[in-house]
Amino acid sequence: MIVLENLRKTYATPERVSHALAGVSLRIERGEIFGIIGRSGAGKSTLIRMLNLLERPTEGRVEIDGQEITALSEAELRRFRQSVGMVFQHFNLLSSRTVIDNVCFPLRLAGMGRREQRERAHEVLALVGLSEHAHKYPRQLSGGQQQRVGIARALANKPRLLLCDEATSALDPETTQSILRLLLDINRRLGLTIVLITHGMDVIRAVCDRVAVIDAGVIVECGDVLDVFLHPRHGVTQSLLFESGLDAEGWRDVAQGVQGSLLRLSFKGASTLQPLLSRVSRDLGVDLSILQGSVGRIKDTPYGQLVVAVQGQADACARLPEVLRAEGVVCEELHQ
Numbered sequence: 001m002i003v004l005e006n007l008r009k010t011y012a013t014p015e016r017v018s019h020a021l022a023g024v025s026l027r028i029e030r031g032e033i034f035g036i037i038g039r040s041g042a043g044k045s046t047l048i049r050m051l052n053l054l055e056r057p058t059e060g061r062v063e064i065d066g067q068e069i070t071a072l073s074e075a076e077l078r079r080f081r082q083s084v085g086m087v088f089q090h091f092n093l094l095s096s097r098t099v100i101d102n103v104c105f106p107l108r109l110a111g112m113g114r115r116e117q118r119e120r121a122h123e124v125l126a127l128v129g130l131s132e133h134a135h136k137y138p139r140q141l142s143g144g145q146q147q148r149v150g151i152a153r154a155l156a157n158k159p160r161l162l163l164c165d166e167a168t169s170a171l172d173p174e175t176t177q178s179i180l181r182l183l184l185d186i187n188r189r190l191g192l193t194i195v196l197i198t199h200g201m202d203v204i205r206a207v208c209d210r211v212a213v214i215d216a217g218v219i220v221e222c223g224d225v226l227d228v229f230l231h232p233r234h235g236v237t238q239s240l241l242f243e244s245g246l247d248a249e250g251w252r253d254v255a256q257g258v259q260g261s262l263l264r265l266s267f268k269g270a271s272t273l274q275p276l277l278s279r280v281s282r283d284l285g286v287d288l289s290i291l292q293g294s295v296g297r298i299k300d301t302p303y304g305q306l307v308v309a310v311q312g313q314a315d316a317c318a319r320l321p322e323v324l325r326a327e328g329v330v331c332e333e334l335h336q
């Protein structure tokens with residue numbers, strides 16, 4: 001488990017003092033994929049670089065699996081870093097070395113013998129689907145393949161933690177999906193904890209279990225991805241969702257003059273696939289008009305969210321939320 005306690009980072013330049021992190025506390029569970037999202041300059045890179053102390057906090061502590069890494073000596077820190085893999089936005093491969101030599105590089109630094117290095121490198125190249133490309137140079141590969149090399153290199157030393165710094169930001173949408181599927185696969189097969197930073201909600205939705213939203217060096221919202229997507233509380237989260245086409249407030253444009261009470265209904269998991277609404281509206285004798293709707297998948301869980309106007313007998317309309325809640329639907333009453 002990773003525990004971050006009251007992390008602060010202040011950069012002072014002659015022109016200005018910048019509080020990149022202004023008191024961040026987080027817990028990240030072993031085996032989860034944890035996403036950190038925020039706008040440019042929010043503090044994401046500073047935060048992720050504290051998990052392997054590429055950046056030292058001005059204040060606060062970082063504990064990983066019970067070990068306080070902020071208290072390690074330089075020699076201990078070098079050893080610790082071998083147990084943390086990192087994947088970068090621009091891959092950071094050595095252009096004059098072949099794929100296999102890039103993957104062997106961290107193994108050599110860890111003092112592994114040459115034959116073992118090659119064996120391990122072949123194992124991780126197979127894991128990322130690049131066995132046939134072992135003897136090519138990075139420039140002979142596509143961006144997605146180069147990132148696979150970056151991932152293989154990060155996995156070479158069998159890390160306990162994988163850090164991904166905007167790992168898909170330089171890739172096209174299709175390649176992004178294939179790299180995200182690879183990360184999911186690695187997380188499941190190896191049980192590896194992954195912490196990633198991104199400015200894209202789509203990345204969070206595709207792979208993360210939990211998410212923290214950072215703004216101006218502060219975590220403004222943190223929770224299960226499904227809950228944060230369906231019930232964003234903070235304005236920054238809401239606007240990031242809006243920009244990725246998941247606008248929780250779109251119903252307002254069409255609700256003018258609509259009769260009846262307004263409800264936002266959130267379905268997740270099995271209830272998404274049931275013909276629940278038509279059954280309940282038939283039983284209660286109420287009519288529903290849909291003002292906004294979205295359905296999709298968050299990681300493996302199907303979800304749906306509808307904003308509806310409810311019309312009918314007053315007592316039947318009043319009972320609707322209670323009946324739906326009993327079926328596991330989250331109902332919020334909305335006001336124009």
Ligand SMILES: Nc1ncnc2c1ncn2[C@@H]1O[C@H](COP(=O)(O)OP(=O)(O)OP(=O)(O)O)[C@@H](O)[C@H]1O
Pocket residue numbers: 011012013018019020038039040041042043044045046047199
């Ligand atoms: N080495 C540095 N010296 C001075 N200021 C810095 C330094 N590194 C980061 N900052 C400042 O700290 C703040 C947070 O930067 P950081 O790079 O962590 O944000 P970010 O969310 O990763 O942004 P981006 O998405 O653009 O990479 C910014 O205001 C930035 O200008």
